[in-house]
Amino acid sequence: MAAKYPIHLWINDERFERLSRVGLAEATEDVLAGMRVIKVYCTEAQKDEFLRFYPSAKYDSATTKSIELLPYQVKDRLFELIIESGSIDVAGEFLAHPQ
């Protein structure tokens, strides 16, 4: 199943340095004044899982076309999984042990 539903994680200078050390600097996109974004892609099933676990979240199909309003602790954990695994393909691993 194609993974096409992104979760956006903000990357500041400190996080960029950590991503650089695991070879993922190029996976980020420049957004505003040095702030970057890295995208964790979800399949449709994974998207639905996130929305089920975290009812405050929503999928913004109109503007950003991304999963929005996840708790910041979830996003922090996703970032740490990226660093631990050296990969942005971490949605499945997170959902195996959701917080």
Next chain:
Amino acid sequence: MECTGHGDVPIVEQVFPETDIASRIRGIKRIPIGDRAARECIDIAYGFFTPLTGFQGKKDVDSICDNMTLANGTLWPIPILLDVEDTILKEHSVKEREEILLTCRGKALAIMEVDEIYTYDTIRLAESVLGTGDGGHPGVRMMRRLRNRFLGGSIHLVGEPVFQPPFDAFWYTPKKLRRLFRDKGWQRIVAHQTRNVPHSGHEWLMKGAWFSAHGDMPVEELHTGVLVSCIIGPKRVGDYIDEAIVLCHDQLRKSGYFRNDLHLVSFVLWDMRYAGPREAVFHAILRTNLGCSHHMFGRDHAGVGSFYDPYDAHRIFEQLGEKKLRIKPVRVLEWWYCPVCDEVTYSGLCGHDEQKQSFSGTLIRSMLTDRVKPTKRIFRPEIYDLVLKCAEMYGFGSPFCTDQYLVQRGPVFTLPDIA
């Protein structure tokens, strides 16, 4: 001390002296009013709305709708209305030419001389003042919620509001502000209106406006000040919490990003109508009454959605001409971040349009929500740290209004108990 407000009318405070208020109000019919009307009652009483001395009557409202002036020809763009249910008026047998006691949440607020009781077509109000009757406009929804009778007449405050921390440090009446400006030696004062915590784009808006206001004044000593005039009024989920707004703006000065002697934070009680250009004129009048010489207007000032062109609020001042206002509008474009210039820069001067990165409120909100410390180019680190501190102290964990905040927040002010 110069205390002349809009329309060349002196600033006058309409507040009953404290002695013997209890006996003064005894026996007067007590009429409850809503929070918005209470805020505006306070504004009227302290001279924020000079030359108004009370809530407006039908003749003034007609003239405002048709001509954007009071009936006497003074420029005035937004009617200030006291709305009450007719059932309440009937219950208390309120008539014209009698005095009533306005109460808010059970506390005595002001004595009103009722000159007039009238009805008004709120659709006409909306279309004239807002330029639309579309229910998608929040100002239209506000006008639709107005109760079905209006009272016109002068007011005198009997219950002076007691502002609660942290707001007490930033409450200045027009007379107090003018005294402060005089004590600081400020000869020019540029007002920056805000409902946001300041990021770098905002900081540079204020600095750019300072340059404009300072103009050709000498530079060996600086006598131009920035008055940050925060709007405190009704909040919606997703707005910044009021406490963060005032404290973070003040932190810019405390942290030295503005000189201590050239920057001051204050606030005004006001329920935004989002009336675009008309409201820009209203804000100009408001800050005239505060003693400001200049008022900054950015893109889409007081606008909402796409109801107004982004520069309608600039153009309206061309139509008015300078004589009708005692304050100079400072019209500014946006400041953006340019990766080529590698700085926050003025859009009117930077030639790198294609590479510009705009300060989007949505993006910044997302960064704050995600608790990822923005780069220094976006947020001064002291401001970011204070935003998070305010979230914990006042916002129940969020720097943005939540349902919990809206219900449980501390009051901006309380009214005294008067027997």
